[in-house]
Amino acid sequence: MTLAQAVVDGADPEELARLEVPSSFRAAHTRKDQVGVFGRVPHGTDGVDKDITKSVHVGEVPMPELAPDEVLVAVMASAINFNTVWTAMFEPIPTFAFLERFGRTDPRHDRDFHVLGSDASGVVVRMGAAVRHWRIGDRVVVSPAYVDAQDPITHADSMLGEDLRAWGFETNYGGLAEFAVVKATQLLPKPRHLSWEEAACNMLCASTAYRMLVSPRGARMKQGDVVLVWGAAGGLGAYGVQLVRNGGGIPVGVVGSEEKADLLRRLGCEHIVDRSQFEHLDDEKAWRAFGAEIRRQVGEDPHIVFEHTGRDTFGASVYVARRGGSVVTCGSSSGYAHSYDNRHLWMKLKSIVGSHGANYQECHEVNRLLSLGMLQPTLSAVYPLARTGEAARAVQLNRHVGKVGVLGLAPAEDLGIEDHALRERIGEDRIRTFRS
Template identity: 90%
Template sequence: MTLAQAVVDGADPEELARLDVPTTFRAAHTRKGEVGMFGRSRHGVNGVDKDITRSVHVGEVPMPELGPNEVLVAVMASAINFNTVWTAMFEPIPTFAFLERFGREDPRHDKDFHVLGSDASGVIVRMGAAVRHWKIGDRVVVSPAYVDEQDPISHSDSMLGSDLRAWGFETNYGGLAEFAVVKSTQLLAKPGHLTWEEAACNMLCASTAYRMLVSERGSRMKQGDVVLIWGATGGLGAYGVQLVRNGGGIPVGVVSSAEKAELLRRMGCEHVVDRSQFEHLGDEKSWRRFGAEVRRQVGEDPHIVFEHTGQDTFGASVYVARRGGSVVTCGSSSGYDHAYDNRHLWMKLKRIVGSHGANYQECHEVNRLLSLGLLHPTLSAVYPLAETGAAARAVQLNEHVGKVGVLALAPAEDLGVEDHALRERVGEDRLRLFRGWS
């Protein structure tokens, strides 16, 4: 019996420890030799879209050795994040540049392939000599921050560490594979009431949203705060809506269609702005109309604007935030070159808060909310590992809502549930709200 099959069959820890680790495994990866395949322009060669089904490959890669503070996780399921799309587009720079730089410290990562993926759920099958608190056979989810625990700043906030890396984006051997190499400081216990694919889709986006909204390092949302959430049915926004509602805030979700607006209302988000009603958001006249719609619905301007779209929306975000309010940003999916009228920032004493990922404690808090059934997965579609390119393409084209999952070793969906009683209390309607909406 192979190690992978033993995990699927639910073998006990002793048997998992006895079986040999394979010398190769299947993984979704990009190839260094294809870095120039799309050309240098944002839209690819001669304006043709960068179709990442051409750059994402699924095949055998060699198994690396473990470091002393690492574990080998047999991956049951994973998920697509936008950093996977950036990697496959080779934008804004090819991630092989990250791996080459990291390779000067750890040559294992500097290869002619890059195994993708910054989310995963699975089973620990091997541990380095320095790993404590975990054991072979533990069911885990993986948080994405790959930090240097020997850096002093990490003991204050690891997201400030100079060697902070996003696992599966700035490191090799990520989660879109049958096996993944993970630091022990990334591990959290899998929520028992979730399936493998439901458990795999949360940590990157939910923890990022938590830091942006709830953490003392973010916008410090309080009860009654009006929070404008761009892309409110997307991977980040849908967790943002839940966190705002849980914390006593008033979410105002921005979406791009009537169908997504209906999904938001089913989530309990009463106030919804359909972005398709606004032709563009590139000048003050359009910002004023947009802000008027928010005030019409809630009677006041937002205390917080939850930003991750970037170039297309940032000017509007700065404008519509109330006097003394804040814009908290963690990304720029529509482009990094932001333009806004600075008078509306300084004269009205607004703040822009930069936020990136989440530290281990923040991830722990998010996983606790998930484990208690107070925060729910936003999984909308699931693909097999062999179709990772198509899964990532759906995210690239914004043809999805919530999160898109990928089955790795799990042979089918709906496996891995241990706490059936909690699942029944939470309810299938809440856990599967996003399914079928892609």
């Protein structure tokens, strides 16, 4: 019996420890020799379609050795994040540049392939000599921050570390594979009432949203705050909506279709702005109309704007935030070069808060909320590993809601559920909101 099959069969820890680690495994990856295949014209330029089904490959890659502080996880499921899309488009720079730089201190990562994926759930099958808190057979989820525990600033906030990396994006051997290499400081217990794919889709987006809104390092949301959430039916925004509601805030979700608006209503978001009515948010006249619609619905301007779309929306975000309000941003999926009218920032005492990922404690808090059933997965679709390119393509073209999952070793969906009683108390309709 192979180690992978033993994991699927639910073998005990002694059996898993006895079986040999394979010399190679299947993984979704990009190839260094394809860098430049799409040319240098940015994706989205008229007539340019960087179809990432051509650059995401699924095949055998060699198994690396473990470092003392690392764990080998047999991946049962994973999920697509936008960093996978950037990687496969080789934008804004090819991620092989990250791996080459990392390879100067850890040559294992500088290879002619890049195994993708920054989310995963699975089973611990091997541990480095320095790992203390985990055992073979433990069911885990993986958080995405790959940090240097010997950097002093890490013990204040690991997101400030000089050597911080996004696992599966700035490192090799990510989660879209049968096996993944992770640091022990990335692991958290898998929520027992969730399936493998439901558990796998949360950590990157949910923890990012938590830091942006709830953490003292973010926007410090308080009860009653009006929070404008861009892309509110997407992987990041849907967690933002849930966290705002949980914390006593008033979410205002921005979506582009009635289908997505209906999804938000099922999440309990009462105030919804149809972005298609404000297609060109590139001047103050459009910003005024957008702000007027928010005020029409909730009677006031947002205390917080939850930003991650970037160039196309940032000017509007700065404008509509109330006097003394804040724009908290963690990304720029529509482009990095933002333009906004700075008068509306300084003269109305607004602030822009940069937020990146989440530290281990913040990830722990998010996983606790998930484990208690206070935060629900946003999984909408699941693909087999062989079709990872199609899954990533759906995200690239925004043909999805919530999160798109990918099965690793799990042979089917809806496996891995242990606490059926808790699941019943929460309700299938709530857990599967995005699947319906």
